[in-house]
Amino acid sequence: MKTRVTLKDIARETGVHVSTVSRALDPNTRTSLTNEVVERIKAAAEKLGYRPNKLAYGLRTNRTMTVGVMIPDITNMLFPPIVRGIESVLEPLGYASMIVNTDNQEEREGRLIEVLRERGVDGIIHAAVLRSDPKIAEVAAQGLPVITLNRRIEDSNIAYVINDEYAGIRMMLEFLFGQGHRRIAHLAGPLNLSTGQLRLDAFRRASDELGLSVPSSLITASARFDEDEGRRCAEVLLDSVEPFTAILCANDRLALGAIDKLRQRGLECPNDVAVTGFNDMPFLDLIKPRLTTIRIQQFEAGQMVAKLLLDLIGPLPEDVSQETILPVELVVRDSVAPPKAAFA
Amino acid sequence: MKTRVTLKDIARETGVHVSTVSRALDPNTRTSLTNEVVERIKAAAEKLGYRPNKLAYGLRTNRTMTVGVMIPDITNMLFPPIVRGIESVLEPLGYASMIVNTDNQEEREGRLIEVLRERGVDGIIHAAVLRSDPKIAEVAAQGLPVITLNRRIEDSNIAYVINDEYAGIRMMLEFLFGQGHRRIAHLAGPLNLSTGQLRLDAFRRASDELGLSVPSSLITASARFDEDEGRRCAEVLLDSVEPFTAILCANDRLALGAIDKLRQRGLECPNDVAVTGFNDMPFLDLIKPRLTTIRIQQFEAGQMVAKLLLDLIGPLPEDVSQETILPVELVVRDSVAPPKAAFA
DNA sequence: GTGAAAGCGCTAACAT
DNA sequence: ATGTTAGCGCTTTCAC
Numbered sequence: 001m002k003t004r005v006t007l008k009d010i011a012r013e014t015g016v017h018v019s020t021v022s023r024a025l026d027p028n029t030r031t032s033l034t035n036e037v038v039e040r041i042k043a044a045a046e047k048l049g050y051r052p053n054k055l056a057y058g059l060r061t062n063r064t065m066t067v068g069v070m071i072p073d074i075t076n077m078l079f080p081p082i083v084r085g086i087e088s089v090l091e092p093l094g095y096a097s098m099i100v101n102t103d104n105q106e107e108r109e110g111r112l113i114e115v116l117r118e119r120g121v122d123g124i125i126h127a128a129v130l131r132s133d134p135k136i137a138e139v140a141a142q143g144l145p146v147i148t149l150n151r152r153i154e155d156s157n158i159a160y161v162i163n164d165e166y167a168g169i170r171m172m173l174e175f176l177f178g179q180g181h182r183r184i185a186h187l188a189g190p191l192n193l194s195t196g197q198l199r200l201d202a203f204r205r206a207s208d209e210l211g212l213s214v215p216s217s218l219i220t221a222s223a224r225f226d227e228d229e230g231r232r233c234a235e236v237l238l239d240s241v242e243p244f245t246a247i248l249c250a251n252d253r254l255a256l257g258a259i260d261k262l263r264q265r266g267l268e269c270p271n272d273v274a275v276t277g278f279n280d281m282p283f284l285d286l287i288k289p290r291l292t293t294i295r296i297q298q299f300e301a302g303q304m305v306a307k308l309l310l311d312l313i314g315p316l317p318e319d320v321s322q323e324t325i326l327p328v329e330l331v332v333r334d335s336v337a338p339p340k341a342a343f344a
Numbered sequence: 345m346k347t348r349v350t351l352k353d354i355a356r357e358t359g360v361h362v363s364t365v366s367r368a369l370d371p372n373t374r375t376s377l378t379n380e381v382v383e384r385i386k387a388a389a390e391k392l393g394y395r396p397n398k399l400a401y402g403l404r405t406n407r408t409m410t411v412g413v414m415i416p417d418i419t420n421m422l423f424p425p426i427v428r429g430i431e432s433v434l435e436p437l438g439y440a441s442m443i444v445n446t447d448n449q450e451e452r453e454g455r456l457i458e459v460l461r462e463r464g465v466d467g468i469i470h471a472a473v474l475r476s477d478p479k480i481a482e483v484a485a486q487g488l489p490v491i492t493l494n495r496r497i498e499d500s501n502i503a504y505v506i507n508d509e510y511a512g513i514r515m516m517l518e519f520l521f522g523q524g525h526r527r528i529a530h531l532a533g534p535l536n537l538s539t540g541q542l543r544l545d546a547f548r549r550a551s552d553e554l555g556l557s558v559p560s561s562l563i564t565a566s567a568r569f570d571e572d573e574g575r576r577c578a579e580v581l582l583d584s585v586e587p588f589t590a591i592l593c594a595n596d597r598l599a600l601g602a603i604d605k606l607r608q609r610g611l612e613c614p615n616d617v618a619v620t621g622f623n624d625m626p627f628l629d630l631i632k633p634r635l636t637t638i639r640i641q642q643f644e645a646g647q648m649v650a651k652l653l654l655d656l657i658g659p660l661p662e663d664v665s666q667e668t669i670l671p672v673e674l675v676v677r678d679s680v681a682p683p684k685a686a687f688a
Numbered sequence: 689g690t691g692a693a694a695g696c697g698c699t700a701a702c703a704t
Numbered sequence: 705a706t707g708t709t710a711g712c713g714c715t716t717t718c719a720c
Contacts, residue, residue: 006713017691022715029715033689054462055403056713059696064399066442066463075424075626083418087445096459098410099443101431115440118398119410256630282419286600286631350697361707366699373699378705400697403712 005048013044021045025052058120067309068116068124069099070109076225076253077281078298079127082149085302086125093310095122102128104193104224110135117144123309129153131194145312147320149305151194159312161305161324165195168294168328169202170209172248172276175292175330177210180338181246181274185218187233187258189225189250196221199250199278217242222254230257238265245273245339252277252284255291259335270337280331290333297326349394357388365389369396402464411653412460412468413443414453420569420597421625422642423471426493429646430469437654439466446472448537448568454479461488467653473497475538489656491664493649495538503656505649505668509539512638512672513546514553516592516620519636519674521554524682525590525618529562531577531602533569533594540565543594543622561586566598574601575608582609589617589683596621596628599635603679614681624675634677641670 007025011018016037023029024041044050058064069086071079083099090097098116102109109128113135116124123145126136129152137156140146152160176184186203189196200221207214217240222229230253237247238261249255255277259269269275269289277284277293284291297304304324311318351369355362360381367373368385388394402408413430415423427443434441442460446453453472457479460468467489470480473496481500484490496504520528530547533540544565551558561584566573574597581591582605593599599621603613613619613633621628621637628635641648648668655662 004713008713018713019692019715020690022713023690026715037689051458051462053403053464053713055399055408055464056696057715059397059399059403059698059712060714060716062696064463074418074427077421077424077627080419080421080424084445091459096442096444096463098440100440101428114395115435118395119408119440120397120399283421283627283631287627288630288632348697352697362697363699363708364706366697367706370699376705381705397697400712401699403696403714404698404700406712 004053005050006053007050009048010041010044010050013048014040016041025050062120063122064120065094066096066098066119066121067306067313068113068121069097070102070112070116070124070126070128071099072104072128073101074099077283078279081282081298082127082302085299085304086306087302088299089303089306089310097125104128104130104190106130106133106135109133113139123147123313125149125305125309127151129194131192131197145309145317147305147309147312149301154194157322159308159320159322159324161301161308161326162194162198163296163301164325164328165198166202166205168278168296168330169199169248170206171328171330172278172292172294173203173206173210173212175332176246176248176274176276176336177212179274179336182212182339183218183242183244184212184214184246184248185220185237185242185244186214187230187237187247187249187254188219188221189254190223191221193225196225196250203248215242218244222250225251226253227257227260230254230259231261232257234258234261238262246336247273247275249275249277252279252281252291252293255293255335256287259289259291270335271340274336274339276336285333289335292333292336293331295329295331297328301326348397349392350397351394353392354385354388354394357392358384360385369394406464407466408464409438410440410442410463410465411650411657412457412465413441414446414456414460414468414470414472415443416448416472417445418443421627422623425626425642426471426646429643429648430650431646432643433647433650433654441469448472448474448534450474450477450479453477457483467491467657469493469649469653471495473538475536475541489653489661491649491653491656493645498538501666503652503664503666503668505645505652505670506538506542507640507645508669508672509542510546510549512622512640512674513543513592514550515672515674516622516636516638517547517550517554517556519676520590520592520618520620520680521556523618523680526556526683527562527586527588528556528558528590528592529564529581529586529588530558531574531581531591531593531598532563532565533598534567535565537569540569540594547592559586562588566594569595570597571601571604574598574603575605576601578602578605582606590680591617591619593619593621596623596625596635596637599637599679600631603633603635614679615684618680618683620680629677633679636677636680637675639673639675641672645670 100112127149148160188200280295444456471493492504532544624639
């Protein structure tokens with residue numbers, strides 16, 4: 001096991017003190033040194049193949065050049081593009097990111113926050129926060145830079161980057177309305193996540209504004225943003241007494257599950273029931289029927305949140321606007337047709 | 345910014361020396377202490393909310409409890425399950441993983457290796473290795489535990505976990521043969537990746553064994569494992585003089601691209617041309633036509649490689665078998681039908 | 689302009 | 705059974 005090259009090795013090689021070497025290698029402190037010695041040191045460092053030890057650096061300076069990224073689950077295709085977006089701004093600046101999956105479990109989330117803190121991350125990007133999330137709130141209160149993505153935490157001043165949920169839901173509702181739908185169900189997301197709650201609020205408000213009165217039995221909330229819950233909730237809607245011609249789902253995976261359940265019941269989308277999604281996750285356009293959905297920014301959201309986090313981290317901590325709302329876009333595909341009849 | 349609790353704080357609180365605190369908190373060295381003092385220290389640690397500083401620990405012990413994971417691209421759906429498999433064994437043992445994306449670029453890969461080394465990772469799981477990859481070979485030669493996944497590096501003794509490429513290709517070829525196909529093209533993967541080369545070798549060998557003589561113009565190699573290259577290579581095959589009734593592709597994404605190109609040319613899969621994939625990536629079963637493919641283990645491969653890496657890392661470094669070959673499985677879906685006619 | 693010395697939080701060899 | 709000391713590799717006062 002070849003031992004790594006340290007400042008001491010360079011000092012020995014060049015006959016100067018380690019502190020001089022340290023200064024020579026840092027562009028900021030380099031100025032106070034003779035050009036000649038700087039060059040000699042840089043040459044020796046190069047020759048020996050010196051690589052700074054970020055552990056020692058971090059221990060000394062409290063800056064590890066590492067940020068934590070908390071997401072629910074990387075196998076959820078929504079998150080890889082976000083992660084790459086984050087990386088695209090962090091990596092060129094010398095930051096590495098440590099990605100952890102919470103599976104939306106509070107206890108797991110708590111453990112993982114500790115994993116990140118023990119390793120001295122300079123900040124945390126949290127895309128898996130719960131509406132009420134005391135653990136991360138405390139960490140943020142202690143001064144660790146934290147920004148949440150896609151979701152926000154209530155009653156706190158943690159900055160967040162989210163999508164324009166209201167605009168998305170409203171556009172979709174208008175689109176369905178324009179296609180002739182009047183009895184529109186909402187398959188809502190988990191209400192313990194801000195995304196679920198916000199989209200439900202948006203649905204209520206937008207349907208009011210359009211003059212649709214949506215009976216409460218046409219609104220059902222899922223426990224998780226996944227296909228199984230989409231199936232289960234679609235069943236609940238189908239078994240209710242209220243007829244409907246369209247289901248506006250709080251995300252794509254719920255929509256995919258709902259479509260599957262409809263098919264099991266002998267109902268085809270879009271001809272029998274229109275179904276819409278939210279997010280426009282990768283590969284969605286290859287799945288039949290091609291889902292009409294709201295496209296949110298994914299890669300760009302990652303870039304945005306990373307930039308904001310960097311502002312928060314410093315070197316000179318800037319104030320970051322508490323709220324960033326990213327624009328969304330309606331993507332019309334094949335899962336909506338004009339209504340034929342209402343199914344109860 | 346509340347400052348973190350250190351061993352010193354606990355020492356002050358309990359009136360013992362920091363080294364005693366250190367010993368009390370480590371199950372291995374705890375034995376040499378009085379039970380009473382151990383309990384007192386543990387209580388104080390708990391009360392003060394002590395969290396060990398893994399940076400300091402790592403600096404001292406050369407073990408950071410962090411492993412590097414190098415993959416080509418997390419947005420490639422093949423990798424998230426692998427990453428979760430790795431995490432599922434590492435995380436319960438207190439390890440964190442640092443994931444980096446190489447985009448199969450050698451220069452980027454080199455930079456990222458340094459990023460990992462600077463942070464003192466205890467080992468590297470490399471799922472993005474090139475057939476010839478001096479950089480990682482050197483790192484491994486210096487004593488850092490490295491295992492490659494899915495791919496292997498040639499002329500080195502780095503342990504690897506790969507799929508049974510030969511069995512997979514052979515099964516698929518037999519299946520096509522059984523369906524009546526005799527003129528079978530191979531859309532090979534990049535030949536600078538062991539996966540691409542191994543699957544091509546397997547195709548040659550298996551077709552020989554089946555008595556098929558495949559003219560060289562029915563074999564074309566892609567530059568990347570993606571849809572665009574699938575389209576491009578399908579075009580090459582279609583424009584060659586040799587007729588064929590089936591394309592055995594080196595992976596699913598190439599197959600998806602090939603099917604798309606066929607469609608552009610007015611050819612339907614499977615009725616006009618059979619197309620097969622490899623990997624069985626997530627969500628593949630939702631995409632029409634549902635691709636007949638070879639299922640490789642993904643989550644399990646991640647688990648396996650993580651376990652092997654742990655053996656290599658220690659505490660008492662075990663010898664790890666150089667080669668691990670994971671079983672594969674034929675998944676028959678809808679992209680293969682008996683041949684109608686051969687297309688040139 | 690450069691060297692000396694201290695210390696980040698921790699463990700481990702050595703003392704007692 | 706516990707305390708003392710040194711040091712991992714680095715930055716940062718403080719001297720000169």
